[in-house]
Amino acid sequence: MSVARRFIKQELPLHLVRRHLEPGPVVLLTSAQGTSRNVMTLGWQTVMEFSPSLVGCMISAGNHSFELIRQSGSCVINVPPANLIDTVVGIGNTSGADIDKFETYSLTTEPGVKVPAPSIAECFASFECRLSDDRLVESHNFFVFEIVHATVARLARMPRTLHYTGDGVFMISGRRIDKSALFNPHML
Amino acid sequence: MSVARRFIKQELPLHLVRRHLEPGPVVLLTSAQGTSRNVMTLGWQTVMEFSPSLVGCMISAGNHSFELIRQSGSCVINVPPANLIDTVVGIGNTSGADIDKFETYSLTTEPGVKVPAPSIAECFASFECRLSDDRLVESHNFFVFEIVHATVARLARMPRTLHYTGDGVFMISGRRIDKSALFNPHML
Ligand SMILES: Cc1cc2nc3c(=O)[nH]c(=O)nc-3n(C[C@H](O)[C@H](O)[C@H](O)COP(=O)(O)O)c2cc1C
Numbered sequence: 001m002s003v004a005r006r007f008i009k010q011e012l013p014l015h016l017v018r019r020h021l022e023p024g025p026v027v028l029l030t031s032a033q034g035t036s037r038n039v040m041t042l043g044w045q046t047v048m049e050f051s052p053s054l055v056g057c058m059i060s061a062g063n064h065s066f067e068l069i070r071q072s073g074s075c076v077i078n079v080p081p082a083n084l085i086d087t088v089v090g091i092g093n094t095s096g097a098d099i100d101k102f103e104t105y106s107l108t109t110e111p112g113v114k115v116p117a118p119s120i121a122e123c124f125a126s127f128e129c130r131l132s133d134d135r136l137v138e139s140h141n142f143f144v145f146e147i148v149h150a151t152v153a154r155l156a157r158m159p160r161t162l163h164y165t166g167d168g169v170f171m172i173s174g175r176r177i178d179k180s181a182l183f184n185p186h187m188l
Numbered sequence: 189m190s191v192a193r194r195f196i197k198q199e200l201p202l203h204l205v206r207r208h209l210e211p212g213p214v215v216l217l218t219s220a221q222g223t224s225r226n227v228m229t230l231g232w233q234t235v236m237e238f239s240p241s242l243v244g245c246m247i248s249a250g251n252h253s254f255e256l257i258r259q260s261g262s263c264v265i266n267v268p269p270a271n272l273i274d275t276v277v278g279i280g281n282t283s284g285a286d287i288d289k290f291e292t293y294s295l296t297t298e299p300g301v302k303v304p305a306p307s308i309a310e311c312f313a314s315f316e317c318r319l320s321d322d323r324l325v326e327s328h329n330f331f332v333f334e335i336v337h338a339t340v341a342r343l344a345r346m347p348r349t350l351h352y353t354g355d356g357v358f359m360i361s362g363r364r365i366d367k368s369a370l371f372n373p374h375m376l
């Protein structure tokens with residue numbers, strides 16, 4: 001596997017995180033607890049609030065990541081560029097119970113600022129999360145996280161993202177279209 | 189506004205709904221309670237389970253739709269094709285408390301099969317929902333719905349979809365790429 005581009009990221013105001021998550025990209029969720037750390041692929045996420053910046057994630061209890069995230073009460077949501085697609089598939093088809101996925105997939109980790117989980121340098125945005133509401137964890141494996149620190153690469157143009165449709169098929173994000181002229185100012 | 193295409197839809201097995209919602213499209217949520225009915229634009233949704241087919245939606249309590257959905261315990265998630273973009277913006281910038289948005293935006297409604305809310309013929313997929321879990325409604329306006337009836341247009345190629353990034357800017361879905369050969373069979 002060729003070496004992927006590493007991004008230099010800068011802090012992003014928390015209420016702007018939605019720009020990157022609301023379109024629905026597949027993300028890489030990193031976790032750490034004690035001396036263990038891990039990374040998994042996740043498509044089932046949604047923005048839930050601007051401020052505080054809340055995101056909901058469905059993390060299956062069968063995944064090795066589940067207990068690391070539950071016990072540490074934290075994780076990092078990393079947004080991979082579309083050219084990381086084979087890595088995204090690999091990370092979503094192997095378990096941290098069996099292998100060190102950071103090593104296997106040559107990912108560069110950077111220490112979290114506010115959480116124990118690392119950020120991934122090959123992802124262009126990283127959002128550090130603290131568990132905010134666990135009422136739906138037992139019944140639905142659904143975690144509500146508050147984003148407590150956000151970084152994103154400063155680029156003239158954001159990289160394309162991956163959007164999963166199931167059946168092994170991804171949609172790659174397409175062009176942007178600005179309709180702000182049609183919005184009520186208070187809706188922007 | 190020109191007349192939009194109406195889709196003829198056929199029933200879809202419920203566990204396949206994720207194909208259409210997981211990539212993260214903006215949807216049109218219809219609701220009905222008594223003699224009132226309404227439609228709103230919604231971007232904050234996520235798949236939560238295959239079977240039963242669960243979807244989580246953040247529906248702000250300030251919206252007129254909120255009480256219709258809460259009281260009827262149901263709604264329909266309609267997926268609009270990208271060329272409906274001006275309608276999607278209009279519906280998300282006006283309130284059913286003030287106008288009949290079906291009339292204003294020339295939408296054709298079809299009666300729900302299992303819920304009181306109508307489906308929209310100008311949308312290529314419609315998923316009828318019953319409220320399944322309301323524990324996060326009070327605190328987060330977050331509804332967990334079970335999809336109880338699903339229809340989708342049979343087309344050689346699904347229309348492009350809209351993905352919201354905030355600030356009045358949408359991403360239009362792009363090309364698809366099949367990576368199923370890299371998946372473990374049980375992950376497909
Ligand atoms: C594209 C894709 C999307 C996925 N989305 C999710 C998800 O939303 N939630 C989840 O629990 N697992 C999801 N998975 C599966 C996990 O990534 C997979 O079970 C992984 O092996 C878990 O790793 P772990 O056991 O090391 O935690 C997805 C996998 C792929 C390939």
Ligand SMILES: Cc1cc2nc3c(=O)[nH]c(=O)nc-3n(C[C@H](O)[C@H](O)[C@H](O)COP(=O)(O)O)c2cc1C
Pocket residue numbers: 214226227228229230231232233246247248249250251252253254276277279280281282283284285352
């Ligand atoms: C692209 C877009 C996405 C939106 N997403 C949501 C959402 O996820 N949740 C929500 O409560 N409102 C969302 N809105 C705002 C509602 O659509 C808007 O408040 C609408 O006027 C509500 O209509 P109602 O009062 O008739 O129910 C969105 C608006 C737009 C334009």
